[in-house]
Amino acid sequence: MLSKSEENYLKAIFHLSIKTDKGISTNAIAQQLDTKASSVTDMVKKLAEKQLVFYKKYQGVTLTDSGEKVAANVIRKHRLWEVLLVEKFNFNWDEVHDVAEQLEHIHSEKLINELDAFLGHPKHDPHGDPIPDKNGNINFLEKELLSVIGVQKKSVCVGVKDTSSDFLRYLDKQGIALGKEITVLEKEAFDNSMKIEIDGNDFTISQLISNNIYVKQKG
Numbered sequence: 141m142l143s144k145s146e147e148n149y150l151k152a153i154f155h156l157s158i159k160t161d162k163g164i165s166t167n168a169i170a171q172q173l174d175t176k177a178s179s180v181t182d183m184v185k186k187l188a189e190k191q192l193v194f195y196k197k198y199q200g201v202t203l204t205d206s207g208e209k210v211a212a213n214v215i216r217k218h219r220l221w222e223v224l225l226v227e228k229f230n231f232n233w234d235e236v237h238d239v240a241e242q243l244e245h246i247h248s249e250k251l252i253n254e255l256d257a258f259l260g261h262p263k264h265d266p267h268g269d270p271i272p273d274k275n276g277n278i279n280f281l282e283k284e285l286l287s288v289i290g291v292q293k294k295s296v297c298v299g300v301k302d303t304s305s306d307f308l309r310y311l312d313k314q315g316i317a318l319g320k321e322i323t324v325l326e327k328e329a330f331d332n333s334m335k336i337e338i339d340g341n342d343f344t345i346s347q348l349i350s351n352n353i354y355v356k357q358k359g
Contacts, residue, residue, distance in 0.1 A: 157203060218265075299353075
């Protein structure tokens with residue numbers, strides 16, 4: 141049984157690995173986990189001894205098949221708990237991350253499988269991120285950032301890049317949520333802000349906002 145810290149390292153490496161085919165540097169892991177590079181090196185060596193990662197100095201860190209499965213399982217638990225908190229316990233989507241961070245380290249396979257079944261085997265968490273199955277398989281949804289959608293094009297919100305509480309609360313105020321249809325009405329060449337329409341209401345959002353909303357284009 142792995143420690144909470146070991147699981148967090150594997151999860152961090154997994155998330156970083158999605159963005160590249162190369163080994164993950166210890167500095168990148170340190171930044172992801174807000175810790176020292178020297179601490180990362182010590183932990184990576186420990187995980188390598190357990191055959192959960194491959195590590196060569198100056199070549200970075202990659203997950204072994206076993207390490208990838210462990211990381212995917214932690215992510216699965218995290219996202220299932222988020223679904224439970226939102227759908228059954230009336231949490232808002234900006235309130236669930238920290239609670240799920242604690243619950244994801246429960247080591248009961250039966251509990252998580254029963255939770256998955258109780259929730260109807262959801263495919264995505266409240267933020268639109270895919271939930272791995274019990275074998276660690278993940279089906280990534282085709283999506284693009286709202287910022288690249290053309291004028292007069294319609295799309296549907298399918299996720300968020302920034303999952304911070306501040307950003308999610310901002311989206312709530314604007315009525316932007318998963319499943320909402322968004323029409324791009326205008327784009328400003330000066331600052332790349334855009335006017336959008338949701339539920340018959342139009343308003344302007346900055347490029348920072350549009351760069352953190354994932355959509356799937358309609359038609």
